[in-house]
Amino acid sequence: MSDAARADVEMKGGGYYSLATRGAKEVIDRATPLVLQAIDRMKRSSRPFVMSDMGCADGGTSLDLVRTCIDHLAPREFTIVYTDQPRNDFNALFRIVYGGTGLPSYLVGRDWVRVLVSATSFYRQVLPSTTVDLAFSATAMQWMSAKPVNVTGAVHSVFATGAEHEAFAAQARTDWHDILRHRTAELVSGGRFVSVTFGIDERGRFLGNTGGVSMHETFEAIWEELADEGVITPAELLDMTLPQYYRTVDEFRAPFDDGSVPKLALEDVFTRVVECPFAAAYTEHHDAARFAREYVPTLRSWTEGTFRDALSERRSPEERAAIIDEYYGRYERRVREAPEGHGMSYVHVYLVARRA
Amino acid sequence: MSDAARADVEMKGGGYYSLATRGAKEVIDRATPLVLQAIDRMKRSSRPFVMSDMGCADGGTSLDLVRTCIDHLAPREFTIVYTDQPRNDFNALFRIVYGGTGLPSYLVGRDWVRVLVSATSFYRQVLPSTTVDLAFSATAMQWMSAKPVNVTGAVHSVFATGAEHEAFAAQARTDWHDILRHRTAELVSGGRFVSVTFGIDERGRFLGNTGGVSMHETFEAIWEELADEGVITPAELLDMTLPQYYRTVDEFRAPFDDGSVPKLALEDVFTRVVECPFAAAYTEHHDAARFAREYVPTLRSWTEGTFRDALSERRSPEERAAIIDEYYGRYERRVREAPEGHGMSYVHVYLVARRA
Numbered sequence: 001m002s003d004a005a006r007a008d009v010e011m012k013g014g015g016y017y018s019l020a021t022r023g024a025k026e027v028i029d030r031a032t033p034l035v036l037q038a039i040d041r042m043k044r045s046s047r048p049f050v051m052s053d054m055g056c057a058d059g060g061t062s063l064d065l066v067r068t069c070i071d072h073l074a075p076r077e078f079t080i081v082y083t084d085q086p087r088n089d090f091n092a093l094f095r096i097v098y099g100g101t102g103l104p105s106y107l108v109g110r111d112w113v114r115v116l117v118s119a120t121s122f123y124r125q126v127l128p129s130t131t132v133d134l135a136f137s138a139t140a141m142q143w144m145s146a147k148p149v150n151v152t153g154a155v156h157s158v159f160a161t162g163a164e165h166e167a168f169a170a171q172a173r174t175d176w177h178d179i180l181r182h183r184t185a186e187l188v189s190g191g192r193f194v195s196v197t198f199g200i201d202e203r204g205r206f207l208g209n210t211g212g213v214s215m216h217e218t219f220e221a222i223w224e225e226l227a228d229e230g231v232i233t234p235a236e237l238l239d240m241t242l243p244q245y246y247r248t249v250d251e252f253r254a255p256f257d258d259g260s261v262p263k264l265a266l267e268d269v270f271t272r273v274v275e276c277p278f279a280a281a282y283t284e285h286h287d288a289a290r291f292a293r294e295y296v297p298t299l300r301s302w303t304e305g306t307f308r309d310a311l312s313e314r315r316s317p318e319e320r321a322a323i324i325d326e327y328y329g330r331y332e333r334r335v336r337e338a339p340e341g342h343g344m345s346y347v348h349v350y351l352v353a354r355r356a
Numbered sequence: 357m358s359d360a361a362r363a364d365v366e367m368k369g370g371g372y373y374s375l376a377t378r379g380a381k382e383v384i385d386r387a388t389p390l391v392l393q394a395i396d397r398m399k400r401s402s403r404p405f406v407m408s409d410m411g412c413a414d415g416g417t418s419l420d421l422v423r424t425c426i427d428h429l430a431p432r433e434f435t436i437v438y439t440d441q442p443r444n445d446f447n448a449l450f451r452i453v454y455g456g457t458g459l460p461s462y463l464v465g466r467d468w469v470r471v472l473v474s475a476t477s478f479y480r481q482v483l484p485s486t487t488v489d490l491a492f493s494a495t496a497m498q499w500m501s502a503k504p505v506n507v508t509g510a511v512h513s514v515f516a517t518g519a520e521h522e523a524f525a526a527q528a529r530t531d532w533h534d535i536l537r538h539r540t541a542e543l544v545s546g547g548r549f550v551s552v553t554f555g556i557d558e559r560g561r562f563l564g565n566t567g568g569v570s571m572h573e574t575f576e577a578i579w580e581e582l583a584d585e586g587v588i589t590p591a592e593l594l595d596m597t598l599p600q601y602y603r604t605v606d607e608f609r610a611p612f613d614d615g616s617v618p619k620l621a622l623e624d625v626f627t628r629v630v631e632c633p634f635a636a637a638y639t640e641h642h643d644a645a646r647f648a649r650e651y652v653p654t655l656r657s658w659t660e661g662t663f664r665d666a667l668s669e670r671r672s673p674e675e676r677a678a679i680i681d682e683y684y685g686r687y688e689r690r691v692r693e694a695p696e697g698h699g700m701s702y703v704h705v706y707l708v709a710r711r712a
Contacts, residue, residue, distance in 0.1 A: 048484035048485060048487070050484075077484050077485060079483075079484050081472065086450045086451065086454040086456060089447065090446040090447055090450060090473070091445065091446055091447050094442045094446060094475040095442065097475075098442040098475055100442060111480065111481070114474070114476065114481070114482065114483055114484055115474060115475065115476060116437065116472040116473065116474050116483075117446070117472065117473040117474070117475075118470070118471060118472050118473070119450040119453075119454055119471065119473075120470065120471060124467065125467070125470070126470065127435075127470055127472075128404035128406075128433050128435050128470055129404060129433060131404070
């Protein structure tokens with residue numbers, strides 16, 4: 001992100017992640033009716049309701065969803081448990097959720113709400129057995145428990161072939177089964193798991209690859225450019241593989257269909273595309289520089305860490321930072337110089353499962 | 357803290373708070389038998405056990421206590437909920453608890469343990485009703501919900517007189533009642549609240565005031581020195597009042613004795629002094645400079661924020677930082693030049709209450 005863009009984001013007074021991912025918020029907002037339907041299908045009770053938000057980042061994107069759930073169940077006591085990995089910025093989350101930024105806090109005037117946070121991965125059991133009513137996760141479970149292999153010629157497994165693809169697919173099967181197994185343990189009888197996760201839809205579309213310029217191919221092309229110019233080494237070129245997998249609907253369905261998660265029943269599964277908000281705005285304002293400046297931070301927010309980790313530890317932190325800045329600077333320039341077709345539209349698989 | 361001392365702390369690889377407060381850890385370690393006794397008095401059950409640690413800071417001081425409780429109850433599922441105010445450094449807590457520092461994590465090899473964190477004050481209900489087995493707090497509940505008035509001629513209410521003292525005592529009564537009321541709501545029937553809180557013992561002793569040089573009087577004397585020299589203004593001199601109150605045993609007992617918390621029964625209450633570990637070490641090594649360098653950070657760790665807040669907002673952050681550095685530099689110099697009698701021995705009131 002350029003300093004100008006960074007200042008722009010900071011001036012808005014919120015968490016960088018949330019503002020750079022307004023599309024992710026839109027995805028959650030549009031999933032809200034699905035979540036409310038899941039709640040309405042549960043048996044009514046007066047004991048405290050427990051919702052988890054797994055892979056919450058700074059909590060900004062789900063603030064409105066959580067508030068809506070609280071009010072939908074009011075005056076029932078409500079606990080929201082935010083979870084993410086230990087390296088997440090939980091201080092930023094607390095600032096947002098407790099009203100320390102410009103964003104309104106749902107805690108104001110709702111003294112029956114408890115906020116809890118966990119840094120335990122969703123690849124483990126996060127919460128005590130049989131205590132969760134609604135397990136929710138948006139735009140998170142495409143991250144794998146580990147990177148099985150490097151992908152040759154691409155930064156993402158969605159372009160992997162042969163043995164490389166099979167290694168990813170196998171790991172993704174195990175990961176998804178582990179996720180479902182731990183949610184089975186956490187959920188109360190009749191509880192629901194709502195997963196809104198990146199995937200591949202029936203037409204083969206996936207994140208940033210819905211027609212127009214492919215985001216993932218651009219990621220690779222610029223990284224290869226840096227390798228061709230000798231800025232990065234061949235090892236660094238290869239090592240840049242996101243530990244992610246986009247599952248198809250069939251892959252999401254598999255453990256339900258083959259009986260390997262017998263206590264979870266699939267209630268609903270469908271795909272949906274949410275248009276890139278920055279590309280949509282560009283069709284209104286026609287300002288290529290603004291589009292590039294606003295759009296690239298959204299890419300950077302979730303890829304920067306992996307690019308940095310791909311760089312050799314023999315480089316100084318300053319050197320690595322300079323390469324990363326150069327990398328996103330080039331992406332921004334590409335968008336500025338030829339904006340048409342760029343964009344990161346979201347392709348999600350939505351899924352609701354019921355705990356027996 | 358001097359840069360040298362800071363570097364020394366950082367080199368040890370842990371949280372600043374925990375290392376600067378090894379005395380606070382000793383207090384908790386010595387309270388461990390009391391906590392285990394409280395657990396043993398509870399009815400056995402197989403449902404997940406829930407413990408809270410209110411005012412946890414970075415979690416480092418209670419790591420061993422929590423591990424001991426986990427193992428005492430093993431293989432029963434165990435949830436530990438760390439709580440502190442939103443401005444606490446929760447990222448540091450997660451680094452410590454998840455093994456991101458040199459300190460060993462109790463999560464390794466104990467997959468039945470869940471870690472949760474809350475930024476809700478203990479002056480509110482932190483956890484859902486009737487869900488907590490063991491509510492624990494060490495060296496935290498002397499902090500008040502608000503500062504009622506400034507104390508003239510002292511930085512702490514323990515030296516307040518007349519109307520100033522009465523304002524503090526009244527606020528402390530309300531605060532303690534609120535703390536007990538919210539713990540009543542959170543605890544399960546038969547659950548215990550173990551409070552290890554600064555107070556005044558039967559011989560009139562309190563923190564840093566157990567014979568020898570009085571820590572609180574030194575705080576005030578150096579602050580007055582800065583006022584006399586015109587470094588700080590008379591308003592800044594007055595405004596430095598810690599929002600704290602040291603209750604006597606009678607004050608801790610009052611709500612139990614007068615029936616205002618009918619569902620909580622007092623099981624145990626006593627006082628204990630834990631000697632200042634830095635002063636104790638000095639009697640072995642006789643190195644005054646080392647004593648001063650190691651000791652003053654422990655004072656700074658819990659007073660610096662209040663001193664900084666007492667300084668006018670018209671001063672630049674740099675100017676405020678310089679005054680604060682000067683202040684603790686003078687304290688360090690006093691200890692270095694005349695070490696005898698300095699020290700911050702801990703005086704706590706220990707209390708166990710049972711939820712009906």
